[in-house]
Amino acid sequence: xxEQSLKARLPDSIAERVRNIVVKEGRxxxxxDASGFEPDRRSGIESAVKEIIGEADGVTEVRVAMMADKPxxxxxxxxxxxxxxxxKSTLTANLAVALKRMGKKVGVVDADxxxxxxxxxxxxxxxxxxxxxxxxxxVPSRHGIxxxxxxxxxxxxxALAWRGPMAGNAMAQLVDAHWGDVExxxxxxxxxTGDVQLTMLSKFKPAGAVIVSTPQDLALIDAQRAANLFDSxxxxxxxxxxxxxxxxxxxxxEVSNPFGTGGVEAASDATDIPFLGRIPLAIDIRTSSxxxxxxxxxxxxxxxxxxxxxxxxxxxxDNPVPAGAN
Ligand SMILES: Nc1ncnc2c1ncn2[C@@H]1O[C@H](COP(=O)(O)OP(=O)(O)OP(=O)(O)O)[C@@H](O)[C@H]1O
Numbered sequence: 588x589x590e591q592s593l594k595a596r597l598p599d600s601i602a603e604r605v606r607n608i609v610v611k612e613g614r615x616x617x618x619x620d621a622s623g624f625e626p627d628r629r630s631g632i633e634s635a636v637k638e639i640i641g642e643a644d645g646v647t648e649v650r651v652a653m654m655a656d657k658p659x660x661x662x663x664x665x666x667x668x669x670x671x672x673x674x675k676s677t678l679t680a681n682l683a684v685a686l687k688r689m690g691k692k693v694g695v696v697d698a699d700x701x702x703x704x705x706x707x708x709x710x711x712x713x714x715x716x717x718x719x720x721x722x723x724x725x726v727p728s729r730h731g732i733x734x735x736x737x738x739x740x741x742x743x744x745x746a747l748a749w750r751g752p753m754a755g756n757a758m759a760q761l762v763d764a765h766w767g768d769v770e771x772x773x774x775x776x777x778x779x780t781g782d783v784q785l786t787m788l789s790k791f792k793p794a795g796a797v798i799v800s801t802p803q804d805l806a807l808i809d810a811q812r813a814a815n816l817f818d819s820x821x822x823x824x825x826x827x828x829x830x831x832x833x834x835x836x837x838x839x840x841e842v843s844n845p846f847g848t849g850g851v852e853a854a855s856d857a858t859d860i861p862f863l864g865r866i867p868l869a870i871d872i873r874t875s876s877x878x879x880x881x882x883x884x885x886x887x888x889x890x891x892x893x894x895x896x897x898x899x900x901x902x903x904x905d906n907p908v909p910a911g912a913n
Contacts, residue, residue, distance in 0.1 A: 588610065588643055588644060588645045588646070589610070590608045590609065590610055592643075593608060593610065593615060593640055593643055593646075594608055596639050596640060596642075596643060597636065597639055597640070601619070601632060601635075601636060604619050604620040604621070605617060605618070605619055605620075606618040606619065606620050606654065610646075612647075613645055613646055613647035613648065614646075614647060614648045614649075614650070615640050615646055615648070615649045615650070616650045616652070617636065617640065617649065617650070617651050617652070618651075618652045618654060619632070619633075619636065619651060619652070619653050619654065620654050621633075621653040621654060621655045622654065622655060624655075629653055629655065632653075633651050633653055636649070636651050637649045637651060660766075661694060661766050661769045661770055661771060661772040662770060662771050662772065662794045662904065663762070663772050663774060663791055663792075663793040663794055664771060664772070664773050664774070664793060664794060664795055664796070664797065664825070664900070664904075665774045665776055665787065665793040665795075665796040665797070665817070665822065666678060666679040666682070666773060666774065666775055666776060666796070666797050666798075666799065667776045667778075667784065667796055667797070667798050667799075667813045667816075667817070668776075668778050668798060668799045668800060668809070668810060668813060669778065669779065669780075669798075669800065669807075669808070669809020669810040669811070669812050669813045670778050670779070670809045671701075671702065671777075671778035671779075672778075673778075673799055673800055673801045673830055673831070674799055674801070674830035674831060674866070675699075675775060675776070675778065675799050676697070676699065676702075676704040676705060676708065676775050676876075677708070677830070677872060677873075677876055677881075678797070678799050678828060678830060678866070678893075678896075679695060679697075679705070679773050679774075679775040680695065680705060680708040680709065680775075680876065680881045680883075681872075681881045681882060681883035681890075681893040682773060682797075682883070682893060682896060682897050682900065683695050683730075683732050683773050683881075684730055684732065684881045684883040684884045684893075685883040685890075685893045685894050685896075685897030686771060686773075686897050686900070686901065687730065687731055687732055688883070688884070688894075688897075689897060689898070689901060691770060691771050691901070692768050692769050692770045692771065693732050693769065693770075693771045693772075693773065694725055694732060694733045694734070694735075694766050694769035694771070694772045694773070695709070695732055695733075695734045695735075695736075695772070695773050695774075695775065696734075696735050696736075696758070696761045696762055696772060696773070696774045696775065697734065697735070697736030697737060697738060697761075697775045698737065698758040698761060698762075698774055698775060698776050698777060698783050698787070699737065699775055699776065699777045699778075700737045700754040700757065700758070700777055700783065701777055702777075703736045703737040703738030703739075704738070704876075705734050705736045705738065705775060706726075706734065706736050706738040706739060707738075707876070707877065707879065708876045708879065708881055709728035709730060709732065709734050709879065709881075710728060710729065710878075710879025710880070711726050711727070711728045711734060711739075712738065714726040714739060715739060716735060716739050716740070716764075719765060722760075722763065722764050722765050723735055723760060723761065723764040723765070724764065724765045725764055725765065725766060725767075725769075726739055730881065730884060733766070733767075733769060735761040735764055736761070737757060737758075737761070740757065740761075751781070751782035752782065752786075754777075754781075754782055754783050754786075755782045755783055755785070755786030755787075756786070758783045758786055758787060759786060759790050759791075762774065762787070762790075762791050763790075763791075771904075774787065774793070778809075779809075779813070780812055780813055780816045784813075784816055788816075788817075788820035788822065792820070792821075792822060793822050794823075794904070794907060795822065795823045795824070795825040795903065795904075795907065796817045796822050796823070796824050796825060797824075797825050797826060797827075797828060797863065797900065798810050798813050798814055798817075798824060798826075798827050798828070798860075799827075799828045799829075799830050800827065800828070800829065800830070800850075800851050800854075801829070801830055801831045801832075801846045801850075801851075802829055802831075802832055802844070802846050802848050802849060802850035802851055803846050803850065807850055807851065807854050810827065810851075810854070811854065811858065814827075814858065814860060817910075818910065821910045822910060823907065823908055823909055823910040824860050824861075824910075825861070825863070825899075825900060825903045826855070826860060826861035826862060826863035826899065826903075827851050827852075827854065827855045827860050827861070827862055827863060828851070828863050828864060828865075828866065828896060829848075829849075829850070829851035829852065829862075829864070829865040829866070830865075830866045830868075831845070831846050831866070831867075831868040832844070832846070832848050832849075832851075832865040832866065832867060832868065833848050833865070833867050833868065834867065834868040834869070835867065835869070837870065845868065846868070848865075851865070852865070863896045863899050863900070864892055864895050864896045864899065865892060866892045866893065866896075867889055867892065869889040871887060871889055872889055883897070
């Protein structure tokens with residue numbers, strides 16, 4: 588019984604994946620390249636190899652080491668804003684749903700320690716993520732998007748007392764989780780430029796960042812500060828989004844601009860950061876989020892803006908522009 592004759596017992600498709608085989612005193616140790624196989628298939632092949640080799644005369648034990656390719660880490664897109672309440676969580680969730688509709692495998696991390704809202708928007712509030720091998724397993728949602736939120740880990744209000752490093756560490760656990768086949772991970776950051784942002788820049792460099800603002804001057808100044816932070820971390824800014832821009836009165840149709848309009852596009856011109864689009868201030872955007880049905884999952888006219896921005900984001904990902912090259 589030699590190594591080559593043992594290997595020859597295996598079907599060709601498996602034999603060609605044998606990277607090493609050693610026989611010592613009846614004990615066979617075999618290294619098999621299992622890259623590209625789903626976990627179920629992998630364990631099926633492992634048992635088949637053990638059985639076939641184990642039947643050879645003189646073999647007392649078969650050990651199989653399956654070399655698997657490490658799951659590729661998802662591409663991270665950070666969604667930030669200078670200040671709170673400008674619609675960062677709404678944009679993150681709706682972009683996730685719009686990208687999913689385009690066929691992408693998407694996950695969402697809600698790193699907003701102080702006001703986690705993704706469990707409400709994705710209707711998986713109250714679910715507790717399990718841990719496997721000391722990492723969290725994201726919580727599924729019926730929208731086909733897995734989510735991990737500070738809101739899944741702590742009771743509402745509890746995280747408010749957290750300071751700096753604790754919030755940063757919690758965010759790191761949410762990102763460094765079992766994301767499986769997720770290819771795009773959108774991170775809903777807390778507003779501002781605090782510890783969570785700094786931890787993210789130091790531990791997980793996002794492929795790009797989207798910054799959302801309302802058209803008001805004050806929000807814009809803060810948005811610029813958020814942009815500077817990403818710049819300093821050499822994270823490319825994919826673009827700016829103007830939210831709550833233009834309100835169409837549901838009864839008369841007249842459009843008014845409670846927060847002004849066009850300010851973000853003007854800021855984009857002034858800073859050379861691309862402008863990704865404008866989202867109207869619309870009641871159905873808020874009610875659908877509150878009801879756990881992000882509007883981008885529908886074909887409603889107000890969902891259009893999210894689909895268009897998701898399209899631009901996907902185009903950027905196909906052809907990313909490095910930081911500072913705008
Ligand atoms: N375009 C919009 N039209 C109507 N309501 C909106 C729109 N965008 C956001 N909202 C509503 O405004 C509120 C704040 O939005 P959201 O929670 O997305 O902001 P945020 O920037 O993530 O806030 P926070 O900093 O508190 O996390 C929510 O009730 C949301 O449903």
